[in-house]
Amino acid sequence: MIPVSAELPIGTGIENGGRTPVLEVSGLRVGLANGTELLHGIDFKLFPRESLGIVGESGSGKTMTAMAVVGLLPGGVTATAGSIRVAGREVFNRDAATRRALLRDNFGVVFQNPAVSLNPRLTIFQQLREALPAQIRRSRTRSYARSLELLEHVGISRAADRLRAFPHELSGGLNQRVVIAMAIARSPQALIADEATTALDVSMQKQVLDLIDRLRQELNLGLIVVSHDIGVIADRTDDVLVLKDGNVVEHGPVAQVLGAPQHEYTRALLDAIPRLDGEVPDDAGDRPKIVLEGRGLTREFPVAGNHRRKVRALDSVDVSLHEGQALAVVGESGSGKTTLARILVGLDRPDAGDLTAFGKPVTGRSVARRRQELLDVQYIFQDPYAALDPRQTVSQIIAEPIELSGSPEQRSRKREMVLDLLDDVRLPRSFADRKPRQLSGGQRQRVVIARALALRPKVLVADEPVSSLDLSVQTRILDLLATLRAERDLSYLVISHDLAVIRQLCTDVVVMRDGKVVERGTTEEIFTSPRDAYTRQLLDAIPGGDWFRASPDSTSGQQAHPSVTASYQSPESE
Amino acid sequence: MADTAPASRFAAYRIRPPISRRYLISRLVNAALTVWGVITIVFFAMHLTGNPAALLVAANATPQQLAAITRQMGFNQPPVEQYFVFVGQVVRGHFPLSIVYDVQPLQIVFQRLPATLVLGGTGLAGGIVLGLSAGFIAAVGRFPKVRWIPVSLLTAFEGIPSFFLGVVLIALFAITLPLLPLSGDQPPVAIILPALVITLALAAPIARVFRTSLLETRSADHVRLAESKGISPTQVLFRHVVVNSLGPVVNVLGVQAGVVFGGEVVTETVFSWPGVGQLTVTALGNRDYPLVIAAVTVLAIGFVLVNLLVDVVAAALDPRGGHR
Amino acid sequence: MTLLDDQIVSVSSAPRAPRRHWWSATLPAIAALILIVIVGSVLLAHVIAPEGYNDQQITASYLPPTWFGGAHPLGTDDLGRDMLARLVYGGRAALGISSISALLATTLGLSLALASVIGGRFWDGLFGRLADVQLAIPAVLLALIVLAFAGDGLVPIVVVLTVGGWVLTFRIVRVHASRIIALPYIEAARLGGARSLALLRRHVLPATLPLLVVALTLNFSSILVLESSLSYLGLGVQPPQPDWGQMVAEGQAQLNGAYWVSIFPGILIVLTVVSVQILGDRIADHFSLTETVR
Amino acid sequence: SSASGATSSTSGSASALLKQGILVLGLSRQLTGLDPGKSGSVDGDSSIDRAIYASLTIYTATDQLEPDLATSWKQTGSAQWTFYLQPGAKFANGTPLDAAQVVWNFDRLLAPNTTLSGASTVKTWVKSVAAPNPTTLVINTLGPILDAPERLSAFFIANEQYVTAHPNGLSALASGPYEIKSYDIENGATLVPNPDYYGPKPTWKEVIYKILSTEAARVQAAEADTIDVALQYDPTDLRLFANSSVYDTGITTSSWNNTIRFNEAIKPLNNVLVRQAINYAIDKTAIIKNILDVNEQPLAGQVVSKPYDTLVNPTLSPYPYDPTKAKQLLAEAGYPNGFSVELALSSGTYVAQDPITQVIAQELGAVGIKVSIVNEDFGTWVDQTESANAPAMYYIAYSSGYPSPAARLQIYADSDLQSHYDPPDTAYDELVQELQNAATTAQQQALFDEATDNLYQEAQAVFLWPQPLTYVINKDLNWIPNPAHWLDPQDITLKS
């Protein structure tokens, strides 16, 4: 499938005579019962086989817009004014029941989190059956047959078994496919995907998006993609709608809006994206001594419930972190990155293999012991919200390591150390007495970093340091980490599945898959000439990858997506 | 395709049990362990008093009787053997003869068991019905202004100790306006008052948990999805909200089972309901410890079984647990 | 049998009205007031009734309440003893025993819970099993049996009530603490070099404290109920020393004549229990713990 | 108070059952078993025994001695009585109820090694029993027992084979007017007419005995109209039924008298001064007036109840209420500042026992004796009082099946289980034995006075008062309250 296909001239969504749009929204206003308005008049059209992207920062109204269209607004929220025409028929002023019916027969919805959008209590078949058109639903035989078809259609093999499974027995990707199957079960006019892939890791994200595109082609669907990931929008949609505080600030063909943004808000959104064509950080040239080293690290976990079966999270992994180096560990979800990180900082123990820190072997049996040996290695958590005790003040949090394992001299001047650290992470000293809940995500992550620096470590291990943050914030945190590394000549080991992050921060890369290292090299090598097929697949999977690699002015929208051909192989690969 | 779907296939999906055999077994083992624990506790309780044999015979027992019991329960052997003898005896249902009745205690306990089960069952059923309806109203009732009232009323009743509630109910309904009979000798009407006591002790917690759980489930994502499917709102409400919310309720029942059993002890005494609870209390009054031990063991086993059931049902309501 | 280790349900608690109702704010105030009055007069028993609880005047039996003024505002019992005197002294027994036991029970539950959280699988399993066994024997029965062996008297009854009450706290705290201990900020503390005890002191305990207050109130009310049930069945404090439950039993025969002998102590029990629960619930709401506790 | 059961007859109310010929009687203590060899209490086991077992003779409601299984009898020797039995009498299973069966009932009690508590009722005066033919029973006595027929009025006859087959006494083979339909020690029994009864057909289609072992249970049972007759009400509670539409209430004299027995093996109760002190320390008149609400006199240092007992010791008068004397005696005995002692009650058994004992406890407290009251259930309580470690003091009322001076004093003789473990007083035992066999009434009087003087001096018990018989009864019923507390369905009839 092609972002802008030959037979559809660009931007047909905007000025297009002839064909009736699947959906025509004009002056749509949505508000709360108490009168506060959330959407202030949204207009757009959606034609068959055409895809519309809705972008905007969090809270801008993307979900509201989507849900208003399908009449699934949350309780207390109502569409107050405007017009919604479905296949030419006005549905806005209809009574709730008929409106819902109409919308449901014309739209399929795919929600953000597949893990929770299915009823854990019912088998896939029981739930899929509910989504079928009434006349089919009545007969079990026909329902069953149709369900099989649907599952096979969305690329789920062994459909019969899947039908008998409960949601928790399927992977996220499979569940999302099931949700999609439900969405198309009543052969709708259009599909609406709200952050349909945000919860999935890159490779799975790609597969699902490919699936949606394929269905759109085959079934002539109109498509609305809601996402805050501009990359996705860039790859997958023809038109784009930029929302800000419930207003449309820009609306037009992708190439035009993203290529030559008129509104500075749009520009801001674009600038926030870490770019894949930025400068690679200079690496420390000749490699001096190794600071942290794992040899043949192996870790197994019991598969929940089934005591006999074990999953190998790590399979004799060798890693060595040199002084001043910034080493990245990449790999799809479940490849063992976090496990590795936790072992390297001593939070977890390998079943086999040994760990050496600054030349000394780490032998402690208990976490506490190991930590005493590894005090120079600190850790930065993925989710700053959970990493801070809500009951403590910022200064208490930062001071804790000092109190626990600082030298007497350090303890004596705890207070000013804390304030200095706040300066280091660019937080105003006044924050010292705030509590975590009074901080934004980015600020919290800074506190986490400050705490990690409190004992003046030589190595920082960071697991997904920015993945839980808003895009706009991400870059700033990354900058901070980069500068800190320079200021205090730290060595980094950064875990991420976001290659853009890696490229911005790291000198070297280790690629992991299924607990094994499949490739290692400098960032430059990995990005320009990846040797391992899997590495290449990871690179391809990055949404909007090509778009941002090319220079902004070129109408890169046209250029074919390199991974199209490779797209959508082995749906079972999750 | 339609016709190629062999019947066996969805026979297969339909009888798909929401709980695995492994899970069931683990629960059973658990239950057995608990019962064993209870027996052990009883054993120690008896030895706390110095000479356990003396407990198991009448106050004016002859030395011969004492010797006999000592032999039967192996009290003359070293502690460890004693323990195993005791457990063995209990497991085989061989308790020392009841002092008052002079027969196998289990025999008497089982005579009384039906009465207890009937009372407990009725009370439980009442509590569930009352609690669920109140909780449902509180969560999704039509009139937000007043829908909290039923739960609050139940909660107020919950604060009344069952013995006092019993006393008051008797004073009101059996005496002042004699609508309902007093005690356990005029079935079936006689069950109303005692059952009511148990019901009222149960309803409130059930109602609260059900309410909370309903509110949580209602805003769950899978409900939104269900709404987008085009099935009727009532179907969504029951298939996806109500039934999904029952898990916590069932778990509460597990804990409240204790309340029921304990409540029975008091309630049966207040209403002179001829069940195991009353039997145990009078047996204690009569210093008939063999009978006490038997009754307690039976009650404990009953409780364990109830919780076994609860676990299974809870798992059935959330397969994620059941396939663990 | 694992009794819900994922979510805890309080044995009882106060009305769950949406906060917008006027009385949801005033109710706790009323409850507090009631408690102050009850506890206050119980503490001042010797002032309110200098003549003590066993001042018999058999010629003046079953005098009805005169409410305000009069020698016996709340009437007299079968031996012409002043009801007010007996009620306040009865409160000493009931509330005294219950609150001591509640404190002990909560402490015991807390320690075992923390122990099983940091103590590893063995202790966790052991204590968990202990709790299950404990629950399998109805508290009333257990109490009856132990008291039958150990005889009445303050120590046995307190022990019995404590043993009957620790599980509640244990379960609440255990679930909560084990959630906390699994949180990243605990690992963060470990990274800072904290050992188990430091973790408990710095993070787990503070996080559990409000919950503990709630557990305490729940414990107290359920223990008071148990205590009065036992005393109603004739165990615990023995006549002539009064106890609320025992008084209910004594007056039961005269429910239709001298209702006050048995109704007043009953009402006091109910008032205390409900008020404590309402307060506990208020506290829970305040720390928005309601879901954890239920 | 609401006229209890004002709207009479809810579905299962007693008055409703009455109309169907079903009688509901309340017993004030737990049952212990149906074996007549074990002496039970009149207001408990014995009332049921009397309904299901034949006895040779029987006292009617009006206290006339009448034939029952024995049609006639005569003294056939200086120490021999002969009874002539109903020909063709049968047990409920059709087996013959003949002299041989009666002999067995005697022999099991006369057996030297018997543990049956009923033994003392015959051992003391029967030497041997023989059955020359199925309808003739010869009793060889230890002396000229003038009142042998009276003594046998409460001697119930069970079936040998059946009793040996059912040792635990939870079921019975009837020889009397009714037979057991269901039996439950804690909750009561249901009786139905015995088809094979030799006597006149019983009046009631069904008789239900209900155990009401607490005052509260008794009051509520009546308030809720779930019984027709029940005894042992606290007089103050009788007032609750003053204007009831369903019940009449009554309070009258009885053959019971209340005492506090001592375990004289225990210090300091082994000291006669202490026992006397306790007698002085209790204000019986006040209790009688205020709590029992009757005008009786306290027991005059002897354990007989006027007017029931004909033979009394006129020279004795009650211990007066005299705390100072009590204190002084205690001092003499070496307990100037008192001691602690236990007073055991059988829960709910005797009229107004809880208030009474609390008053007593307080009065004894006043002279320095600290009393702690313990409650036991009837069965356990009896076992304890009959065991070596009986309670130091226990509150008890004694009756005798008929006005027998011997039986009255027997209770304090060594042969009685409750006195058995006290230090033996052979002099007294012999007195009683002679009294048993006294030939003339003059002789009786002399012996009786001597024995009672001994009781009085020794303060063998705290002599309290004759216990009033209190009861509620359905207005539709005729019943002459029986001083011995017999609650016999045979004595109760519907009005007109």
Ligand SMILES: Nc1ncnc2c1ncn2[C@@H]1O[C@H](COP(=O)(O)OP(=O)(O)OP(=O)(O)O)[C@@H](O)[C@H]1O
């Ligand atoms: N149930 C609700 N009740 C009231 N206001 C709501 C509700 N849900 C969302 N809002 C508000 O509506 C506005 C738009 O929310 P919406 O979910 O559409 O944002 P969004 O663009 O989807 O953000 P995100 O990218 O985080 O999903 C926000 O200000 C939000 O606070």
Ligand SMILES: Nc1ncnc2c1ncn2[C@@H]1O[C@H](COP(=O)(O)OP(=O)(O)OP(=O)(O)O)[C@@H](O)[C@H]1O
């Ligand atoms: N505590 C644990 N118990 C059981 N299995 C675990 C545990 N931690 C990790 N695993 C398993 O080990 C494998 C590696 O997990 P890990 O979290 O290291 O992957 P990851 O690369 O960090 O994934 P993600 O990118 O989603 O964080 C996965 O299959 C996971 O299910």
Ligand SMILES: [Mg+2]
């Ligand atoms: Mg959204």
Ligand SMILES: [Mg+2]
């Ligand atoms: Mg990870």
